[in-house]
Amino acid sequence: MFLAIRELLFAKTKYILIGLITTLTVSLIFIVSGLAEGLSADNASSIQGLAADSLVLEAEAEGELGSSFIPMQKAKEIINDQEQEANTLSIQMMNATVGGGDKQISLALFATERDGMLIPEVTEGRSPKQENEVLADESLKQDGIQLGDELQLGEETTYVVAGFTTEQRYSHTPVVFVKSDDLEQVNAVAVKGESVSEGAYSTIPKMDALHGIPSYSQEQASLNMMIIFLYVITAFVLAVFFYVMTLQKRDQFGVLKALGANNTYLISGLIIQVILLSIVSVGIATAISFGIGALFPADMPFILNMATIVQPAIIIIVVSVLGAVVSLYQVIQIDPLEAIEGVAT
Amino acid sequence: MTLVLEHVHKVYQDGPKEYVALNDASLQVQAGEFVAVVGPSGSGKSTLLSIAGALLSPTSGKVLLDGENIVTLSKKEVTKRRLEKIGFIFQAAHLLPYLKVKDQLNVMSVLAHKSKQQKTDILAHLGLEHRIHHYPNDLSGGERQRVAIARALVNNPQLILADEPTASLDSSRGQEVVKLLANEVKEGNKAGVMVTHDERVLGYADRIITIRDGKVELG
Ligand SMILES: Nc1ncnc2c1ncn2[C@@H]1O[C@H](COP(=O)(O)OP(=O)(O)OP(=O)(O)O)[C@@H](O)[C@H]1O
Ligand SMILES: [Mg+2]
Numbered sequence: 013m014f015l016a017i018r019e020l021l022f023a024k025t026k027y028i029l030i031g032l033i034t035t036l037t038v039s040l041i042f043i044v045s046g047l048a049e050g051l052s053a054d055n056a057s058s059i060q061g062l063a064a065d066s067l068v069l070e071a072e073a074e075g076e077l078g079s080s081f082i083p084m085q086k087a088k089e090i091i092n093d094q095e096q097e098a099n100t101l102s103i104q105m106m107n108a109t110v111g112g113g114d115k116q117i118s119l120a121l122f123a124t125e126r127d128g129m130l131i132p133e134v135t136e137g138r139s140p141k142q143e144n145e146v147l148a149d150e151s152l153k154q155d156g157i158q159l160g161d162e163l164q165l166g167e168e169t170t171y172v173v174a175g176f177t178t179e180q181r182y183s184h185t186p187v188v189f190v191k192s193d194d195l196e197q198v199n200a201v202a203v204k205g206e207s208v209s210e211g212a213y214s215t216i217p218k219m220d221a222l223h224g225i226p227s228y229s230q231e232q233a234s235l236n237m238m239i240i241f242l243y244v245i246t247a248f249v250l251a252v253f254f255y256v257m258t259l260q261k262r263d264q265f266g267v268l269k270a271l272g273a274n275n276t277y278l279i280s281g282l283i284i285q286v287i288l289l290s291i292v293s294v295g296i297a298t299a300i301s302f303g304i305g306a307l308f309p310a311d312m313p314f315i316l317n318m319a320t321i322v323q324p325a326i327i328i329i330v331v332s333v334l335g336a337v338v339s340l341y342q343v344i345q346i347d348p349l350e351a352i353e354g355v356a357t
Numbered sequence: 358m359t360l361v362l363e364h365v366h367k368v369y370q371d372g373p374k375e376y377v378a379l380n381d382a383s384l385q386v387q388a389g390e391f392v393a394v395v396g397p398s399g400s401g402k403s404t405l406l407s408i409a410g411a412l413l414s415p416t417s418g419k420v421l422l423d424g425e426n427i428v429t430l431s432k433k434e435v436t437k438r439r440l441e442k443i444g445f446i447f448q449a450a451h452l453l454p455y456l457k458v459k460d461q462l463n464v465m466s467v468l469a470h471k472s473k474q475q476k477t478d479i480l481a482h483l484g485l486e487h488r489i490h491h492y493p494n495d496l497s498g499g500e501r502q503r504v505a506i507a508r509a510l511v512n513n514p515q516l517i518l519a520d521e522p523t524a525s526l527d528s529s530r531g532q533e534v535v536k537l538l539a540n541e542v543k544e545g546n547k548a549g550v551m552v553t554h555d556e557r558v559l560g561y562a563d564r565i566i567t568i569r570d571g572k573v574e575l576g
Contacts, residue, residue: 014460014467015453022455022492267451270412271508272440273468274433348439349412351447352403352520 015268016281020288027285030253031293034332037246038290038297039304041239041324042316046305048235049320050313055231056222058122058149058182063129064202067101067221071214076224077103081197082213090213096205099128102198105183108163108171110156117155119148119163120182123192130202131189137175140189145174149186152176154311163188183226184313239324243331251335254286258339265343266350278343282336290332294325358423358442358515358548360386360409365418367404367571378404379415380571388515391542391549393562401571402552403520409550410443410518411435422516440469444509446519446538450501452493452508459489461504465511479507483537499530506534510541517542519551523558535561 020027053060068090073080082090084100091098102123107116124130126140131147137159140146148157153176157163163171171190180187192198201207202218209215223229258265265278298321305316367379378401386392394402407413408420411427419426427438439445452461462476480486483503493501502522509517519538523531535551535558542549551562559565567574 014464015456018460019453019455263451264453267447268453268464268468269436270410270439270445270447271465271468272436272443272512274436277468348436349407351445351451352407352412 013281013284016284016288019281020285026257027289030250031289031296033249034246034290034293035296035300037242037249038293038324038328039300041242041246041328042297042301042321043304043314044235044238044242045320045324046301046314046316048232048239049315051231051235052222052228053179053315054181054184054313055228056182056225058120058180058187059218059221059225061132061179062101062202062218063132063204064099064218065205066203066207066215066217068098068201068203068207068209068213068215069199071212073224075216075220077199077221078224078226080199082199082201083197084195086213087198087201090201090209093208094201094203095208096203097129098201098203098207099125099130100192100195100198101130101200101202102192102195103182105185106165108165110164111162112164115155117152117157117163118185119152119165120185120187121165121190122180122182122187123190123195123198124202126191126193129204132177132180134175135178137173140174140191142172142174144169144171146171147175147177147189148173149180149188150176150178151181151186151311152188243324243327246328247331247335250286250290250332251338254282254336254339255342258282258342262342262346263350265346266348269346269348270351275344279340282339282343283333286332286336287329290329294328298325358388359421360384360516360548360550361419361421362405362409363419363421365405365408365415365420367401367408367413368416378571379408382418382568382571382573384409384566384573386548386550388548389543389546391539391551391561391563393559393565394550394552394568395554395556395559395565396568400568402568404571405568405573406518406520406550406552409516410445411439440465441512442514442516444512444514444517446502446505446509446517446522448521448524450493450498450505450525452501452504454493457490457492458485458496458504461493461508462511465508469512471512476507476511479510483507498525498527499533502526502530502534503537506537506541510545513545515545515547517547517549519549521552521554523553523555528555528557531555532558 069080070082087100104121106119106121108119159173161173207215301316305314308314362382362384365379365382369376369378396402408415414428420428422442459476463473466473485503522534539561
């Protein structure tokens with residue numbers, strides 16, 4: 013500690029520069045994490061926040077909501093079989109126009125029992141009462157929709173927005189909750205707790221249904237790939253930096269060893285430097301990422317909070333220390349004899 | 358402290374060739390005695406000093422510090438002996454560039470898990486009191502070497518080993534530094550060994566030992 017801190021302060025410029033590079037890669041990790049989180053919510057918040065724990069699907073659908081079809085009659089039987097509360101769920105992607113205009117708006121229609129458990133909390137307006145009233149995600153407001161506006165679906169159907177709810181998006185479109193009474197078939201039965209299913213029907217935890225959402229896995233996989241690469245880059249940059257620093261300080265380490273410093277002391281000094289550097293970088297990067305996040309437009313799918321940051325922050329500190337292992341080996345290898353001129357090692 | 362080397366052999370393995378750097382070298386240095394080691398280049402002086410200072414293990418023979426044979430100790434133990442019993446002064450001062458003079462000494466206390474008590478006594482003794490807050494870069498060569506001596510003395514080691522401590526100094530500075538060393542050995546009743554090429558400083562030594570081709574010729 014004694015040496016580690018004094019050296020950091022003395023060689024400020026070097027450490028500030030490397031800290032700057034780490035801060036940038038870490039900021040990038042946080043921002044991409046925020047994007048992954050934002051896109052994930054934009055794509056699936058309606059499923060992630062669904063007031064159920066598991067879904068009964070048609071077995072043949074292999075976990076894909078969109079390919080699962082359960083006749084209404086059968087769905088009611090399944091609901092009766094459950095020990096806990098259950099409701100039907102049917103998802104349909106639709107285009108709507110507003111008040112006879114030309115503008116098309118994409119919607120995800122979630123059909124379920126009108127007063128069922130799947131209906132989220134109303135944040136504005138009121139719960140639908142009339143036959144044609146619906147509850148819509150507030151992101152529809154960005155398309156200019158207000159309470160009481162009419163959504164025209166095809167020739168016959170017209171819905172009236174009675175209330176707004178929040179965090180209900182599916183496949184990057186706003187969700188509109190409609191009633192399922194007159195449907196002939198549904199996609200799934202959503203169940204609280206463990207669900208019971210048999211025969212041609214199978215049960216999945218609701219989070220597994222995310223993979224069935226178009227592009228969900230691909231989006232997350234490509235962003236996660238970027239994040240993993242950034243971890244590797246951060247670890248490499250720090251590893252190379254501390255490796256070169258250690259090489260440069262070879263004779264200093266030799267002298268210290270000759271004077272009686274043991275490996276444990278020298279190594280812990282190095283680790284303290286790495287940890288300090290990565291913690292400071294993570295700290296500054298957190299501020300930068302929140303700052304940049306605040307500049308993004310409101311409808312940009314970007315979610316950054318302390319919960320999103322904690323995991324990558326810990327990973328960064330761990331990989332930084334791992335990166336320093338090569339240098340630790342160097343330190344151990346250095347012979348105190350190097351302090352004595354002429355006696356080669 | 359007495360330092361005793363008994364029948365020390367050191368053979369360097371240089372590929373298939375073997376090179377005998379020390380051949381049956383024996384030596385005794387009593388407490389309060391300051392011994393100079395001289396000899397032609399390549400005769401084995403640094404090798405002898407490194408073995409005495411537990412930096413290098415001999416091929417055979419014993420090295421006794423106050424009767425304890427350090428040759429058979431583990432690496433960790435040997436490092437501890439260096440810290441507690443031996444003060445090293447090298448050809449170059451080898452100060453850490455990022456430490457102020459006072460911290461060059463404090464680091465020795467930190468390593469020995471001792472409190473960082475005031476080092477002003479030692480520094481004043483070596484005429485460095487006005488340099489306490491300077492970095493090595495701002496010191497003259499003589500001052501640096503004096504800081505290195507101060508550093509070697511901080512933990513009050515009973516054995517002081519110096520390998521050509523005057524090599525980087527001009528003649529008058531060199532004399533000054535060796536005089537200091539000799540004084541420290543006398544006053545602290547320590548055992549001191551100094552390798553040197555500089556004949557003008559031999560006057561400060563109690564005894565001069567010559568090494569030729571790895572053999573000790575007692576003078
Ligand atoms: N690791 C090694 N491998 C092979 N030979 C070595 C090794 N280290 C030292 N030697 C040889 O051992 C001999 C003694 O070396 P040493 O450094 O002890 O000499 P010295 O008396 O200190 O010389 P100088 O006055 O030049 O410092 C030299 O011939 C040197 O080349
Ligand atoms: Mg030598």
